[in-house]
Amino acid sequence: MSQRTKSRIPGTSRLRGRAAVLALGLGASAAVGAGVAVAADATSSAVALPASAAASVQQQATAQAKAAKAAQAKSEAAKKVAAGQTAAKTAASWVDPVKKYKLSASFAQAGKLWSSTHSGQDFAVPSGTAVVAAHGGTVVKTGGNGAGDGPAYGNAVVIRHSNGTYSQYAHLSRIDVRSGQTVGTGQRIALSGNTGNSSGPHLHFEIRTTADYGTAVDPVAFLRSKGLSL
Structure with missing residues (x-):
């Protein structure tokens, strides 16, 4: 009985040894497999990162391009608004009725040339000097006899303006516009x-409320209120 037991022990030991070796081999294989899996994951991550970074750069570039385009559009819109404001300001401006003049008889000045006082401002200029509309509007009166205001004015023109005022130009040698x-x-x-x-060549200029x-009101004060320096 004891001999049989002894004879079986070595075989059992060999079986256990083989099992241990097999287990060790399986463990090593598992370890190697795990290492390969980890390496594979690492390789995948290494390949994916550059693509992700490239996508991020592309997104940033697209966003910057959109922002630049929006800024350009805003700038162009601002320029158009500024141009419109400049045009509106120019359209609303008043100008001197003649150039290269000398102010002579002034508004409300007394003298023997007028029945009461002077009703406008005289601009001393040579005959034939261009007379321009001090502001845009519609011609309402024109012709000799002061365009209906009396022979003292000679040839005259009256213009109605959108702000409710009227400008009058008198002692003219020629009229280039018509009523309406x-x-x-x-x-x-x-x-x-x-x-x-008239005692000499000049433009008689008035600003009127009708x-x-x-x-008539003081034309020099009126023009100065519009930004002119007379």
Whole structure:
């Protein structure tokens, strides 16, 4: 009985040894497999990162391009608004009725040349000097006899403006506009002269609250309020 037991022990030991070796081999294989899997994952990550970075760079570039385009559009819109404001300001401006002048008889000045006081501002210029509309508007009166205001004015033109005022130009040698005509700021309407009750060539200029004589206000003060320096 004991001999049989002893004889079986070595075989059992060999079986256990083989099992241990097999287990060790399986463990090593598992370890090697795990290592390969880890290496494979590492390789996959290494390949994926550059693609992700490239996508991020592309997104940033696209966003920057959109922002630049939006900024350019905003800039162009601002320029258009500024241009529109400049055009509106120019359209709303007043100008001197003649160039290279000397102020002579002034508004409300007393003298023997007028029945009461002077009703406008005289601009001393040679005959034939271009007379322009001080502001855009519609011609409402034109012709000799002061365009209906009396022979003292000679040839005259009266323009109605959108702000409710009227401008009058008198002692003209020639008239280049007709009643009902629309004129722009700075457009030539006549040539200066010495017609009517005049002591020498000049332009008589008035600012009125109506189209007719007797409603004049100080034209120099008015033009200065519009930004002109006379």
